[in-house]
Amino acid sequence: MVDNPPAPTAQAQSDQLKLCHWGQQRRILLGLVCSSFVSLLLGLAVYYHTPKKTTSPPGTPQQAPLPCLSPACMKAAARLSVAADPFTQPCDYFLGSCGAGGQAVATRGRQRGKELNMGKRGREEWLAGKKRQGREVHLVTDIQTNTDALPDRLSDRQTALLQAIREILESPDRPGSVNSAEQKVRRFYRSCMDTRTIEQLGSQPVLKLIDKLGGWAVSGKWNHSDFNFTLSLLMKEYSTFPFFSVYVGKDRNDSDSSSHRKYIQIDQPEFQIPVEWDSNENKSKLKLQNVRQSLSFHLQLLGLLGVPFGSTNLHTGLFLQLSSQLALAASPLTHRLQHKLLYQRMTVRELQAAAPAIDWLSCLQATFHPIHVSQSELVLLHNLPYIIHMSRTISKWQHNQEMSGSGPLHTFMVLSLLHKVIPALNSKFTEIQRNLSIGFGDTQEVVPHWNKCVLEAERGFDTVLMLLMRERVGERETKELMQDIYSSLKSKLSTLKWRDEESHSLVLNMVRSLTLRLSTSKENLSQSKIDQHYSEVPVSEDDYFSNYLQSLSLQQKRRNKCFLQTTAPDIFSFTPSLASAEIDIPVGMFVPPFFHPSFPRAVNYGILGTLLAKEILHLLLPDIQSQSETPQRVSECVWAHYRRLTETSHKADPPPLTPAQQQEIWLQHTALHIALQAYNQRLLKCHGDTSLSSLSHTHLFLASFAQINCDSFNEPLPFEPFFLVTVICMNSDLCPRTMTCSHNSQQGFSQKC
Ligand SMILES: *[C@@H]1O[C@H](CO)[C@@H](O)[C@H](O)[C@H]1NC(C)=O
Ligand SMILES: *[C@@H]1O[C@H](CO)[C@@H](O)[C@H](O)[C@H]1NC(C)=O
Ligand SMILES: *[C@@H]1O[C@H](CO)[C@@H](O)[C@H](O)[C@H]1NC(C)=O
Ligand SMILES: *[C@@H]1O[C@H](CO)[C@@H](O)[C@H](O)[C@H]1NC(C)=O
Ligand SMILES: *[C@@H]1O[C@H](CO)[C@@H](O)[C@H](O)[C@H]1NC(C)=O
Ligand SMILES: *[C@@H]1O[C@H](CO)[C@@H](O)[C@H](O)[C@H]1NC(C)=O
Secondary structure (H helix, E strand, O other), rough: OOOOOOOOOOHHHHHHHHHHOOOOOHHHHHHHHHHHHHHHHHHHHHHOOOOOOOOOOOOOOOOOEEOOOHHHHHHHHHHHHOOOOOHHOOOOHHOOOOOOOOOOHHHHHHHHHHHHHHHHHHHHHHHHHHHOOOHHHHOOOOOOOOOOOOOOOOOHHHHHHHHHHHHHHHHHOOOOOOOOOHHHHHHHHHHHHHHHHHHHHOOOOHHHHHHHHOEEHOOOEEOOOOOHHHHHHHHHHHHOOOOOOOEEEEEEOOOOOOOOOOOEEEEEOOOOOOOOEOOOOOOOHHHHHHHHHHHHHHHHHHOOOOOHHHHHHHHHHHHHHHHHHOOOOOOOOOHHHOOOOOEEEEEEHHHHOOOOOOOHHHHHHHOOOOOOOOOEEEEEEHHHHHHHHHHHHHHHHHHHHHHHHHOOOHHHHHHHHHHHHHHHOOOHHHHHHHHHHHOOOOOOOOOOOOHHHHHHHHHHHHHHHHHHHHHHOOOHHHHHHOOOOHHHHHHOOOOOOEEEEEHHHHHHHHHHOOEEEEHHHOOOOHHHHHHHHHHOOOOOOHHHHHHHHHHHHHHHHHHHHHHEEEEOOOOOOOOOOOOOOOEEEOHHOOOOOOOOOOOOOOOOHHHHHHHHHHHHHHHOOOHHHHHHHHHHHHHHHHHHHHHHOOOOOOOOOOOOHHEEEEHHHHHHHHHHHHHHHHHHHHHHHHOOEEEEEOOOOHHHHHHHHHOOHHHHHOOOOOOOHHHHHHHHHOOOOOOOOHHHEEEEHHOOOOOOO
């Protein structure tokens, strides 16, 4: 027997289903209609929550829920059908464990969370982590090549998000103005995917680019363009920072932590050759072996550009020499932290005096155009000794008569730009770059080409994609889910046992004062505004290289936006964050297979509802163990249940739970409870839900939850997440009866968690 929500009549159920799917403008009317059901529902609610052996009320006809047949639902149903149904083996399915097989899963999850919190800068690391992960977990990432292989667990969230953006980019253009931003981003993506054209063009686009910069001594055609002018141009138009890097952010070292003031920050650059720290001499160095690799790479690169062989050695040699000299003064973060080199404030004028070889004002003005930068602007430096050393080195090279004819500084800048644009060139270039990074010890797998194209499209067109994402997620459905989860969370928190009255009222007041908001609703994303923003951006169907240059130039606008906004929404984030009186819920959480507006609510609440509840608890109560004893009690109770049920299968006593595990077990258990309660409340309000595979509502909810990947956790649980369902089912009558495992129920385990 499976459970069913109370169903007065088939007709009423299907009517109610429709009612709850009405548009927003009919809310008020809906309210009126719903209110007429209130007394009936209240009665049913009491009935529903009264423990019974079978939750299907006698005298009510068994009503199969209406199936959801949307394309997204069909995929979800297919995934469900191949997933192991824990209900069929209620006694052993949870014997596996997320932590088993090594800490890899755990550390990966934790690191990812941290990286994502770092925001934009963390993105590169995140992507690196993403690539690492691809090897460890077998995921279906390419639906076109893997149409018949469905994973039995949900793919990880990054993959799902990239896939969702990919679908947006690959969907056909809507009729409308030919030059809308939406069409431009799709055209950008198509030009990136059009590898045939990219192959045909060869090195021609990059040679044109070098001409545009006034040539270079390497080819014998250089017009001796001004150093400061070229540097400003690279920073402004090509987002390339050869000698130092520039970005925008808060002063972490600011005593006033509530201050939103943003500063220009100047740091050592990313070198083209890995820099090694010699901890005996406290100095940075380039490894000889890496220099050799780099030498061979540059010889190949110049060869591809058709540079005569006689000239390549000299210029490559000078490039490597300059790189080594600059790298000497670079140092790792730990060293700089120890020596208090981070967040040093000075004005542009003071910086100019300290490092005169760069025209700082004009470079910064170019980088942040049209934002005004003045001589008295405060900037933050993260390695002043490097900046001073860099300035001296540049002056020395500038005034060295012997070398000035070969323009090594200019060549250095052009080569930095080439490194930047190689991803947009044909496979000959990308292959030698790939070989170079392998030579530097990078063992990462090659990401699929579509994956790169999605990331590139996002770099230049983030706001367009935000808008398209927001349209897709379904504003009403996301809002409803967020509100239901949050109100269920609030009522759950009021039942916690607090250690003292003070932290009790502190937490409850905070929770009460906050509201949830979808990250995209913060920005004024209107289509016309976005179209306007991109009106001057030409995107061509068959010239990926120029499109790529456009996107580099768009990154400058993005940098400027960081200046003006408190927090710029990041499409690749799926960690909620606090922003004044709001909890910012990233739109990237709401993608299939975790969520879809057409999914039965049972699926959305079971998967995303649980994850959302967990993330919010994590955000609001990072320190819960010091404030309440409940987490420890609950986690130990859950663990005791688990030990009892698996008594026969383990020989030695497992180690006691760590505080981190205790917290995670409580988080997961509570989050599942919150989501299930929110779902039941919603069923009562709307009285009905669609279904998949003819599963009853609660069964579908729990089966969906069961698909949550171990990967979604911050800390590894010592058991399969689905075991939490067993615990909840044993403590309530919410679950199908078959869930109960006979050999344990007889033991009369009376403890409730
Ligand atoms: C060199 O060429 C660049 C780009 O064409 C141009 O902007 C610059 O003025 C030229 N410099 C000289 C010294 O001719
Ligand atoms: C290098 O730094 C470490 C720690 O800051 C210090 O103990 C050591 O003496 C330094 N070595 C040299 C050669 O300066
Ligand atoms: C900020 O960092 C500098 C080190 O550069 C240090 O001297 C200063 O005391 C720090 N200020 C605050 C407010 O922590
Ligand atoms: C760049 O401009 C600054 C300020 O005008 C000047 O002092 C410096 O010599 C220039 N650098 C080079 C390498 O020409
Ligand atoms: C890259 O490395 C592979 C394996 O070592 C080699 O077969 C290939 O020829 C290299 N490609 C280029 C362009 O050097
Ligand atoms: C959004 O735009 C409207 C009209 O363009 C403006 O009145 C409103 O202040 C803007 N809101 C934000 C948050 O920028």
